[in-house]
Amino acid sequence: MPAKIVEHAPAKVNLALHVTGRRDDGYHLLDTLVVFTEVGDTVSVAAAEQDSFTIQGPFAGLLDDEADNLVLRARDLLRSTHGDLPPVAITLEKNLPVASGIGGGSSDAAATLRALMRLWGIELSADALAAAALRLGADLPMCLYARTLVARGIGEEIEPVEGIPPLHMMLANPGVAVPTPAIFRALASRENPPLPRLAGAKALFDWLAATRNDLQAPAIALAPEIGDVLSALSASGAALARMSGSGATCFGLFNSPADAEAAASAIAARYPAWYVTATRTIERARADAT
Numbered sequence: 001m002p003a004k005i006v007e008h009a010p011a012k013v014n015l016a017l018h019v020t021g022r023r024d025d026g027y028h029l030l031d032t033l034v035v036f037t038e039v040g041d042t043v044s045v046a047a048a049e050q051d052s053f054t055i056q057g058p059f060a061g062l063l064d065d066e067a068d069n070l071v072l073r074a075r076d077l078l079r080s081t082h083g084d085l086p087p088v089a090i091t092l093e094k095n096l097p098v099a100s101g102i103g104g105g106s107s108d109a110a111a112t113l114r115a116l117m118r119l120w121g122i123e124l125s126a127d128a129l130a131a132a133a134l135r136l137g138a139d140l141p142m143c144l145y146a147r148t149l150v151a152r153g154i155g156e157e158i159e160p161v162e163g164i165p166p167l168h169m170m171l172a173n174p175g176v177a178v179p180t181p182a183i184f185r186a187l188a189s190r191e192n193p194p195l196p197r198l199a200g201a202k203a204l205f206d207w208l209a210a211t212r213n214d215l216q217a218p219a220i221a222l223a224p225e226i227g228d229v230l231s232a233l234s235a236s237g238a239a240l241a242r243m244s245g246s247g248a249t250c251f252g253l254f255n256s257p258a259d260a261e262a263a264a265s266a267i268a269a270r271y272p273a274w275y276v277t278a279t280r281t282i283e284r285a286r287a288d289a290t
Contacts (some may be wrong), residue, residue: 001045005119008286009111009277010146011096011171012038012103012139013251016211020152022190027138027154031194033211035148035167035281041095041104042112043071043242047118048089049076049210059095070109078116081132095273097173101245102172109164111285113272130158146285164204165278168260171248172233172267173275174225180246183281186218205253208240219247226250230270236263247277 003156014032021029041057053072055063063069071092079085090112096104104283113133117124124132130141138155150159192214198207220227227241233241237259254260257280264278 004044005115006042006044006277006288007115008040009043009104009143010036010282010285011154012040012143013169013171013187013281014101014213015208015242015251016195017213017215017245018183018192018195018211019190020192020194023154028190029153030155031040031066031150032194033148033150033161034142035164036107037169037171037279038282038287039095039097039277039279040172040285041108041111042093043108043115043267044091044093045112046089046117047119048087051087052089054091055087055094055255056091059094059096059098060092061093062098063092070105070136071112074109074112074133075116076111077132077136078120082120082122085116088116088119097175097249098161099177100249100275101178101243101247102171102174102249103139103143103245106137106269107143109133109136110140110146114285124192130156133136138254148151148250148281150198150244152194158228161198163200164281164289168254168257168278169258170228170236170238170252170254170264170267170276171244171249171280172252172264172271174223174229174271175273175275176225176248178219178223178226178247182222183215183246184234185231186221187214188217189214190212205239208242208253213243213245216243217244218244218287223248229274232267233263236267240261 133140233252260278268276
């Protein structure tokens with residue numbers, strides 16, 4: 001058994017998000033193109049004499065280590081399905097804003113599942129693991145795959161997308177709380193067309209121009225600061241500026257790393273209270289063992 005396993009919990013960015021319906025149980029049906037980025041949280045797990053959970057990092061103060069934390073729920077999910085498993089020390093480095101539309105908690109839980117399966121020698125197919133993890137949240141299946149994909153249904157229908165090169169982007173969050181249930185209640189329409197067919201990577205920007213995030217308008221109505229972020233991104237030269245998920249994090253796509261970094265520096269200087277970072281998309285999440 002390795003002494004320690006480290007898993008990257010990358011930020012999840014919804015490049016496009018269409019709300020296509022609602023089930024009888026109240027869950028909304030989505031059609032979304034998702035990418036994952038170099039920036040993210042980090043989950044470390046190691047064998048221990050007793051369970052422990054430590055949260056550190058710039059956004060650690062916004063979380064607590066109580067049992068309803070998704071990281072601990074992920075640990076307990078494996079125990080509920082695989083019997084008596086040994087104690088483990090888990091450390092979460094929280095680098096991403098909390099409840100910000102970029103899958104932080106779900107990505108943390110997914111990284112925890114991946115790390116603990118390696119530590120404990122548990123073998124499950126990707127599909128079986130995703131089905132089990134769905135009880136932790138609709139974003140869990142896509143965060144488990146942690147690669148470019150289209151997710152449909154409530155998030156459990158995953159279709160990997162090949163051939164899209166790394167995208168250079170900037171993430172910006174104004175530090176406001178956006179209640180997801182209120183955003184869905186404020187939707188003008190819950191029966192919208194699905195995403196158009198993606199013809200290929202070369203036409204990605206044209207394809208994105210024909211898509212949208214259906215949650216963006218109601219989110220701006222509830223938190224006008226999101227509109228300020230989008231305006232700042234557009235003014236900084238982003239080829240596309242859009243909100244991710246239910247917000248409040250927004251992203252801008254740029255033609256080069258230098259352009260993204262220059263825009264991030266300028267916006268961070270003008271809005272020092274915002275979370276701002278330049279990054280790029282990844283092929284899949286990193287993993288390490290020591």
